[in-house]
Amino acid sequence: MLEIDDLAVSYGKTPILRDVDVTVEEGEIVGIMGKNGVGKTTLVKAIMGLLEAADGRIVFDGDVVVDATEAATTDADRGGLGGRIADALGTSTPAGTWVGADERARRGMGYIPQGRDVFPELTVRENLRMGETINEDDSDFRYDDVYEYFPILEERSTQKAGTLSGGQQQMLAIGRALIGNPDLLLLDEPSEGVQPSIVQDITRDLERVNRDLGTTILFVEQNLHVVQNLAERCYAIDKGTIVDELDADRLQSREAVTEYLAV
Numbered sequence: 001m002l003e004i005d006d007l008a009v010s011y012g013k014t015p016i017l018r019d020v021d022v023t024v025e026e027g028e029i030v031g032i033m034g035k036n037g038v039g040k041t042t043l044v045k046a047i048m049g050l051l052e053a054a055d056g057r058i059v060f061d062g063d064v065v066v067d068a069t070e071a072a073t074t075d076a077d078r079g080g081l082g083g084r085i086a087d088a089l090g091t092s093t094p095a096g097t098w099v100g101a102d103e104r105a106r107r108g109m110g111y112i113p114q115g116r117d118v119f120p121e122l123t124v125r126e127n128l129r130m131g132e133t134i135n136e137d138d139s140d141f142r143y144d145d146v147y148e149y150f151p152i153l154e155e156r157s158t159q160k161a162g163t164l165s166g167g168q169q170q171m172l173a174i175g176r177a178l179i180g181n182p183d184l185l186l187l188d189e190p191s192e193g194v195q196p197s198i199v200q201d202i203t204r205d206l207e208r209v210n211r212d213l214g215t216t217i218l219f220v221e222q223n224l225h226v227v228q229n230l231a232e233r234c235y236a237i238d239k240g241t242i243v244d245e246l247d248a249d250r251l252q253s254r255e256a257v258t259e260y261l262a263v
């Protein structure tokens with residue numbers, strides 16, 4: 001479903017990610033854990049197409065969506081207009097293969113950003129309607145299904161999203177993404193700003209989504225409960241690169257997991 005090879009991402013001239021290799025098979029729930037500031041958000045944004053890659057490749061559902069490898073960004077591409085402009089400006093070039101975020105969403109990536117980004121002045125229902133703008137292939141997944149997963153959203157359907165608790169907003173963001181009918185759901189710290197009892201609910205809800213809808217899930221987290229209870233396997237990221245991969249057995253060891261978290 002997703003294959004990331006040798007990915008590097010920079011902010012301006014500052015390298016943030018380097019040599020990132022991550023693979024996610026169809027139907028899996030995979031975590032990427034790491035402490036504050038190690039590059040988790042940067043990685044999710046690069047997968048979604050919100051940040052350019054300085055190097056590496058990303059293949060989604062069999063199609064190359066990013067190819068910023070040297071081979072792809074030299075020769076023909078660098079001879080093109082984009083390459084010449086980039087050369088003239090002395091910037092990194094987007095030459096090579098680049099599929100934008102909107103197109104990645106249309107091809108089946110669903111993204112739930114850190115902080116959720118619900119529209120606070122719109123009602124719950126209006127927020128869910130936003131998910132339909134992504135869904136062009138007549139998904140069967142509609143409001144009623146979202147409400148079945150998250151009954152509280154039906155109770156609050158005419159309430160402004162900004163008045164919901166952190167956990168309810170997270171449910172709303174997940175519901176909105178599901179209406180877009182994603183094959184791959186990318187979540188950036190779903191537990192952030194959510195009270196612990198509700199974090200457990202959200203973990204269970206995401207498992208149910210994976211089981212019932214077959215949605216592949218890739219999340220980044222630094223919450224021990226979510227890492228241990230949601231991930232089937234988990235990468236550890238530190239200082240911008242993948243430093244370990246834990247299978248289901250190792251994930252059960254609190255000691256093994258906390259090494260990579262700020263707990």
Ligand SMILES: Nc1ncnc2c1ncn2[C@@H]1O[C@H](COP(=O)(O)OP(=O)(O)OP(=O)(O)O)[C@@H](O)[C@H]1O
Pocket residue numbers: 011014016034035036037038039040041042043114222
């Ligand atoms: N827009 C930006 N410009 C420059 N540097 C940035 C920018 N955004 C993030 N960084 C830096 O990139 C590094 C990785 O940040 P990132 O947000 O990806 O980490 P994170 O693991 O998601 O952290 P957190 O858990 O705090 O969200 C940090 O050192 C951060 O300061």
